[in-house]
Amino acid sequence: MLALDAGQPQSSPPGPPTGNNVPGWLLVYLNRGVDGSGNPVFSREIMPVGQRPLGMGLADFNGDGNVDMGIDNENTDAVQMLLGDGNGNFALVQTVDVGSHPFCDSPHFPAADDFTGDGIPDLLVPCNNNGPILMFRGTGEGTMSAPTVIDAGRANNFGVGGNKARPHTLALGDFDDSETVDFASANTGVAQPDPSISVFANRPWGTFVEAAGSPYQAGTDEGARTAYVRSAKMRGSMQASARNHPDLVVTSAAAGGPQRIAVLLGDRSSTGLFEHAPNSPFLVSPVGAETAPDQVREFTVGDLNGDDKTDVAVVLRSGKVAVLLHG
Ligand SMILES: [Ca+2]
Ligand SMILES: [Ca+2]
Ligand SMILES: [Ca+2]
Ligand SMILES: [Ca+2]
Numbered sequence: 001m002l003a004l005d006a007g008q009p010q011s012s013p014p015g016p017p018t019g020n021n022v023p024g025w026l027l028v029y030l031n032r033g034v035d036g037s038g039n040p041v042f043s044r045e046i047m048p049v050g051q052r053p054l055g056m057g058l059a060d061f062n063g064d065g066n067v068d069m070g071i072d073n074e075n076t077d078a079v080q081m082l083l084g085d086g087n088g089n090f091a092l093v094q095t096v097d098v099g100s101h102p103f104c105d106s107p108h109f110p111a112a113d114d115f116t117g118d119g120i121p122d123l124l125v126p127c128n129n130n131g132p133i134l135m136f137r138g139t140g141e142g143t144m145s146a147p148t149v150i151d152a153g154r155a156n157n158f159g160v161g162g163n164k165a166r167p168h169t170l171a172l173g174d175f176d177d178s179e180t181v182d183f184a185s186a187n188t189g190v191a192q193p194d195p196s197i198s199v200f201a202n203r204p205w206g207t208f209v210e211a212a213g214s215p216y217q218a219g220t221d222e223g224a225r226t227a228y229v230r231s232a233k234m235r236g237s238m239q240a241s242a243r244n245h246p247d248l249v250v251t252s253a254a255a256g257g258p259q260r261i262a263v264l265l266g267d268r269s270s271t272g273l274f275e276h277a278p279n280s281p282f283l284v285s286p287v288g289a290e291t292a293p294d295q296v297r298e299f300t301v302g303d304l305n306g307d308d309k310t311d312v313a314v315v316l317r318s319g320k321v322a323v324l325l326h327g
Helices: none
Strands: 002-005 023-034 040-051 056-059 068-073 078-084 090-097 111-113 122-126 133-136 148-150 167-173 182-187 196-202 208-210 229-232 247-254 259-266 274-276 296-302 311-316 320-324
Touching (some): 040 068, 040 090, 056 111, 111 167, 122 167, 167 229, 247 296
Antiparallel strands (some): 056 068, 068 078, 111 122, 133 148, 167 182, 182 196, 196 208, 229 247, 296 311
């Protein structure tokens, strides 16, 4: 493993960007090619959005060929739909008040795909504070219809609807080889087992049921939480389609303690859909700081060394990036 210094941001959005009750900003960086030295050149578009946006689901929600987005507003319990014009500009077409829903509070990172099988992108929104996950059906015009509540785990006080699970981020994929898009939820709350991810199968189209073996334990460190999960091909060539029967990569981080990345391999069986890879979860420590664990934040996956095997790059709270190369 090696560590890179991510450094300071090159620029800041306009206005007062800090605090809890100020508008959020959407920054779009457009790739304008390369300069005379071969370095990439980006232009930047800036647009105000609702308060405290955390993430976005990207899809062509109105079918015009341009990428659109659904953004959460954590502070005001809302979801905003923005349509892209293909030139980096996005226009607000709908604000959905999810806080009026009796079970939804603090919407977090949305995820977009066609979950209903009608060819129109839809949106999943995890409600982190006390709620379940909401599924919004796309209308095909860039707006969303009233949400469906995915709450299968509430009965046993767990799952995405349980008071203790607190879904934070989602990973999508066809985990059960049924040709429907399923989801995994990284749960930041205290639960048993802890830390955990919940996996829900989409069958039939648009109806989610908690999968066999869910919730899955991501680690065993005392006080550890999950926060981020992604689906990826962690076995064989990463060029193979990651959509079909993918694996899961998930954080397992204890405050002031071990920071780990767990790899759960897709392994459809009678008892569940995933099992830990050998030696998972893997310890993440920046070079020179093995005895002072650095807090894991977001991560991404990709082939970082050109060997056609999926690697993981992790953002650490100190401002460094840890790179875990697939051995
Ligand atoms: Ca569009
Ligand atoms: Ca749909
Ligand atoms: Ca499926
Ligand atoms: Ca690689």
